[in-house]
Amino acid sequence: MKKIFVIALTAVLTAMSANAQCCGKEEGKACCGGCKYNPSWFVNFQGGIQLPNTPGMSHLISPVFGLNVGRNISPLFSTRLGIEGCNSKVYNEFTGEKQSFKYATGSFDAMVNLLNLISPKRRALNLYGIAGVGLNWSGMATTNSSKFSPNIRVGAQLDWRVAKNLAFNLEYRADNTNDQFNGRLEPGSHDWYTSLLLGVSLVLPDAKPQVVVKDNSAELKALNDRINALQAENAALKNRKPEVKEVVKTVVDKQTVLPNVFFQCAKSDISTQQAANVKAIADFLKANPNSNVTIKGYASPEGNPEVNQKLSEARAKAVADMLINKLGISADRIKTEAGGATSDIYPVNELNRVAVSIAK
Structure with a gap:
């Protein structure tokens, strides 16, 4: 025994x-x-x-x-x-x-x-x-x-x-x-x-689940550096003097990838930190009044595909609502799409809980 x-x-x-x-x-x-x-x-x-x-x-x-x-x-x-x-x-x-x-x-x-x-x-x-x-x-x-x-x-x-x-x-x-x-x-x-x-x-x-708190300071620094680079690029474009010569104008469908907005697991609300990225999108659109933006929401591949599809749609809509209701961007300049679950944007699943914005 x-x-x-x-x-x-x-x-x-x-x-x-x-x-x-x-x-x-x-x-x-x-x-x-x-x-x-x-x-x-x-x-x-x-x-x-x-x-x-x-x-x-x-x-x-x-x-x-x-x-x-x-x-x-x-x-x-x-x-x-x-x-x-x-x-x-x-x-x-x-x-x-x-x-x-x-x-x-x-x-x-x-x-x-x-x-x-x-x-x-x-x-x-x-x-x-x-x-x-x-x-x-x-x-x-x-x-x-x-x-x-x-x-x-x-x-x-x-x-x-x-x-x-x-x-x-x-x-x-x-x-x-x-x-x-x-x-x-x-x-x-x-x-x-x-x-x-x-x-x-x-x-x-229990009333509250246990959540692993991660240190995202390195990722936030990289995103902020990217925002600063985009703002510097916008300022340079504003101050550039046009060349005085006759040129043949060609219409090019130029796309600009704007700052991504990241979300917590199973959430579609925008945190205070990520609100800075939404403001950077608004600043770009205000500086480029002829540009429109397409916002595509995604979810990480865990969980139910149907729930992830709805979650990706809600994330894209959350970014669009903030641009329209709080930052003064016209709704006719914004298009939203739902990309569902993906693991192709980033190798780390947490970063695939994201709304990607592309301006034309």
Whole structure:
């Protein structure tokens, strides 16, 4: 039994280590398949059957009921505190008659999502490995000092998330306690019990998801340098003196790439920092009254394609609305397009949450 518990504990520690590595990845490539992971509390109600593994008593089926309160800490790792109990059965050591006795078990369990160890992503059906320790109280014990005994357990749980806040689960596990639990003393042995439980879990997400805060100062500096270069180019164009000679005028469809406007994950509102880029677009259009602009919104490739299409449309519209309503640009000079999800503009997915503006 000690070997089994050590193996289970090693699996838990390995999963915690893997989780620490996974949660350090870039946004958009997180363990759960998205840019954020939202830890959550859960309350789990269980009911099922229990039977002893004592020779000659493996057919003594008893009911068992339990209540657990736990927390999903990461895509790989969860913990729970629980209490369970009811009536267990045993054959009297002296009379051979069947007896029923009350018992209760309090436990702390660690749970590892075994499927996310192999392929980390969001899914409705998950398989958990369970290892835990606890304390038993037995009404069959012969003395007050022997009524309490340590308990260790291993098991597995199949969890089916049917809705955002609701899941059903099927759990099978084995519990080991000392020989005094059922009142029958057999030197050198321990009492084993196996349980099969059906459960329902109510999931209570945190109010705010965990978000990785990144240092974008280098990217912002590069964008600001580009804005300054464009403003200097505009000033040079204004001050340039026309050449006094007859020339043949040729109409050229010249395109100018204006500053990009970047957005946060799943957002279409413009931040204070990105508002400076929208102002640079407005300055260019005011300095070039014959130019029009096409604004094309994009989304990074994570998530649902239909949602990403709508999100890219909303981002293009947000830039256009700011140009029209706040910066005085005529609506007939602006065209918007929705490019949907893409990974072709920038190699880093976060930068593909963008509205690209091209002036003609």
